[in-house]
Amino acid sequence: MKIFCVGRNYVAHANELGNAVPQQPIIFMKPSTALTTDKQPFFIPKWTENLHYEAELVLKVKKNGKAIHPDFYRDYFDEVCLGIDFTARDIQTRCKEKSHPWELAKAFDQSALISEMIPFDTFLAEGGRFSLERNDQVVQQGHINLMIFNIQDILVFISQYFTLQMGDLIFTGTPAGVGQVLSGDILKGRLNNQHVFSCRVK
Ligand code: ZN
Numbered sequence: 269m270k271i272f273c274v275g276r277n278y279v280a281h282a283n284e285l286g287n288a289v290p291q292q293p294i295i296f297m298k299p300s301t302a303l304t305t306d307k308q309p310f311f312i313p314k315w316t317e318n319l320h321y322e323a324e325l326v327l328k329v330k331k332n333g334k335a336i337h338p339d340f341y342r343d344y345f346d347e348v349c350l351g352i353d354f355t356a357r358d359i360q361t362r363c364k365e366k367s368h369p370w371e372l373a374k375a376f377d378q379s380a381l382i383s384e385m386i387p388f389d390t391f392l393a394e395g396g397r398f399s400l401e402r403n404d405q406v407v408q409q410g411h412i413n414l415m416i417f418n419i420q421d422i423l424v425f426i427s428q429y430f431t432l433q434m435g436d437l438i439f440t441g442t443p444a445g446v447g448q449v450l451s452g453d454i455l456k457g458r459l460n461n462q463h464v465f466s467c468r469v470k
Contacts, residue, residue: 270436271298271380272426273324273353277415277441284444293417293425296370302380303437306465310378312451316356319449322442323400323408323457326351327419328385329436336427341420344432347385350398350457350464353439354379354449382437383457383464394460401456402447410443417441 275294276282282289304310312319327345336344353374360373396412412418417425422440426432449455453469 269300270430270433271300271302271439272296272430272436273298273374273439274417274422274441277417278410278443279414279416280444281442281446282416284446289416293422295426295429296374298375298380301377302375304378304381306381306383306467309468309470310354310381310449310455311470312449313356313376316358318356318358320355320357320446321400321402321407321449321455322353322355322446323398323410324351324353324439324442325398325410325412325459326382327388327423327438327440329432329434329438331434333423333427333432336423336432338420338424341423344423345419346388348388348391348459349383349385350400350459351383351437351439352381352400352455352457352467353442354381355446357448380437380439381465381467383459386459386462386464391459394462397460399458400445401458402449402453404454404456407447408443408445414443415440 328347356373398410400408455467457465
């Protein structure tokens, strides 16, 4: 099982970190050991001073695919969930300055939190919105229509380079409002009005 992530897929988020809006999707990966759920607490790693949440819509791949034709992209997923791409922003900034890879900042244990899956059609029919609350304050709000590269673009692009396999997950990028996570926080996620996870931060 592989976890793909799309970087800078919302204009307002690219702007808030001072990054240019990309011309093609920015793709990175996390190992399967990064996966976690809200069934266990999230532990902030000791080696970061600035851990950030990034709430993202996540697709679950339902069949294997290589070089997916744009007309058939919809055959490759049925379910979505809300995830958090936990990011050690201090480490990432250092990696970017040195033009080093991002894995230490993005791919560590527990860095990919996911909620339960819901049908994609239900998610769309109910509005296509998602949000994250930190200690009962809404900090991020996203809408599927605000992605720079939509789901079709993402599936077509990734599958030119990698064989997608059943069960792979794709984090589709975070909207504006990323920020620091502190010990004691409760992070709550919603898809439209449906509460889908509640994560305790230690
Ligand atoms: Zn992200």
